[in-house]
Amino acid sequence: MLDLRPDDDQRMLRDTGQQFARRDILPFIEWLNATDASTDIEDISARTRQLFSAGKALGFTHLLLPERYGGVGGRCIDAVLLLEELGAADVAVAADLFALNATVPLIVLQAGSESQREQLLGEFIEQDLILSGALSEPTVAGSELFCPQPDASLGIRTQARRDGDGFVLSGQKSAFITNAALADRFFVMARTDPARPLHDTLSVFHVAAGTPGLQVGRRTELIGWRASHHAEVLLDGVRLDSSALIGREGQGVAIMSSLPQMPICLAACFLGLARTTLQTALEYARERRSWGKPIIEHQAVGLKLADMRAELDAARLMVWDAALAVDTDPQAAATLKAPAAKTMAVDVAIRNSQRAVEILGAYGVTREYPAGRLMNDAWVGYACDFTRDMLRLGMVPFL
Ligand SMILES: Cc1cc2nc3c(=O)[nH]c(=O)nc-3n(C[C@H](O)[C@H](O)[C@H](O)COP(=O)(O)OP(=O)(O)OC[C@H]3O[C@@H](n4cnc5c(N)ncnc54)[C@H](O)[C@@H]3O)c2cc1C
Incomplete structure (x- = not known):
């Protein structure tokens, strides 16, 4: 039988989402809509962080992570019910702060080694870390991000060069990297071998904000989504040790x-x-x-x-x-x-x-x-x- 009625736990989750939307998101959006170009971006970022922390304290960001790593152990349908409530208050807050931060850790869950899962998922759950996924690049990697044609000149150019036991990342990510200016951790897609076709060589790296060589550009102004923080991410000789690679080399598209x-x-x-x-x-x-x-x-x-x-x-x-x-x-x-x-x-x-x-x-x-x-x-x-x-x-x- 197909039953589309939410169960008691799902109704409770939805109620929690509605209360959070009323108590936290709507006043923040009202304040944000009254701001203008003279408002200090630091103030906007600080209040955005507070909102994130309040939602995180309710478990929104680790809803999809298994209980054995400290998560809530929810299913995708649970997140969907919650996110509709948050999106009804503000789509940018729902998408950038909560949908993104609830789903990006799944990269580690899906492809990371057991020690990466324990360490990184533990950090995401225990600390108020905002995440960002840096994949697209200006001119060369928007729609053609995962272009399946066997042509090495297409797609992502950011390079991850082997260097001793680790990698050195260099490249430029697009002006649309979500949460870039707020993020504590980036998941960066880069090529380990620029001569080989895109699909064989794209890999995902975990990079902490503040790592030397990683810089975030100016905030991109969108026509909507005032609560969002998109910006370019520049990587100039970012040195990482081998544990920063999530999954295997060349597994990026599959992940x-x-x-x-x-x-x-x-x-x-x-x-x-x-x-x-x-x-x-x-x-x-x-x-x-x-x-x-x-x-x-x-x-x-x-x-x-x-x-x-x-x-x-x-x-x-x-x-x-x-x-x-x-x-x-x-x-x-x-x-x-x-x-x-x-x-x-x-x-x-x-x-x-x-x-x-x-x-x-x-x-x-x-x-x-x-x-x-x-x-x-x-x-x-x-x-x-x-x-x-x-x-x-x-x-x-x-x-
Ligand atoms: C709000 C927002 C948040 C984003 N967040 C992130 C993020 O967190 N991380 C990240 O890495 N990127 C992010 N992006 C980037 C996003 O993934 C790309 O902008 C998107 O994939 C489109 O690429 P593009 O802008 O280069 O468009 P283009 O590739 O230039 O496309 C332009 C037009 O051409 C069409 N087109 C292109 N190629 C083809 C084709 N082969 N066949 C038919 N039509 C085609 C497209 O459909 C589109 O209409 C974000 C973008 C936005 C707007």
Whole structure:
């Protein structure tokens, strides 16, 4: 039997997420939206860290880690339920602070040696460490990050040169590295042999912030996601010992392709955003009257709201299905269900936010109402963790 009702623990987790959203995320976002260019970035970073620590204390960042390493031992579906609640308050906080920090440690869980698991997972759980994954690179490694063509000139150029017992990393990561300016630990994808095809040589390295040679650039200004901290990461002769390599040399693509939890958790954050756009539009449509009745009673408006609800429900089913498949059919989850779920959740968030802007009329484009901000936030999802076109192209061989 297929039962989509959350159990008692999941309901409790969702309640905890809702309370955290009300008590911690919304006041932070209200404060952030009132800031301007003169606000000290250090102040913004410090408050972002406080928010992260508060969520971490509730177990949000180690929800997916097994109990034997000190984690909560939750499943992907649990994280999805939580992240929709956080995403309903703010998609950037949900995605960058909580989805990312809950899923990046899975790299170590999946591919690390037992001693790396014990040491690194222990550190992530015990300390308030913010994580970052540095893969993409300007010009050469956006959509072509994992390009399967056997052409050594394509994709990531950052090099990890063998040096005695360790490696030396040099290269430049794109301006979109999430959490770059806040991060305590980076997971950097680099090539151990630039002459060999991309897929045979990409490897993942664990690098602590502050390691000599690692520098973070200026914060990238996005059209939305005010709570985010994206920046370039520069690596200039970063010396690491051999224990920094996670998994084996050349295993990078395999590691990243077997973590459907990342796109699924991101998708869940966008369900929250899509839900908030519906709520915003509904409240307005019930209040605002034109031609003698609330605008929800004009069919053109009512139908838009019905579409928003139907598409949100459809996207949620896809995200839940993908999350459940992580346990039952991880191959299908990774190749088809996760990219489809991320594509659908972001598409619905974009469409719903545009409909909300329409329904709010002139107020849709004011700062007084959230609809315009939510639309910008929704569009940020389009290229984050691969564009919808690249995700769909990646599905084709598995159809
Ligand atoms: C908010 C945000 C957060 C991010 N976080 C991170 C992060 O934490 N770590 C990280 O490493 N990177 C991160 N990125 C980078 C992200 O992964 C890339 O931006 C994304 O993969 C797209 O690459 P690009 O910008 O180079 O687009 P391009 O590759 O330049 O693509 C431009 C357009 O061409 C299309 N296109 C390109 N190639 C093809 C093709 N072969 N077939 C069909 N269409 C194609 C694309 O779909 C797109 O529409 C982030 C990006 C954003 C926006």
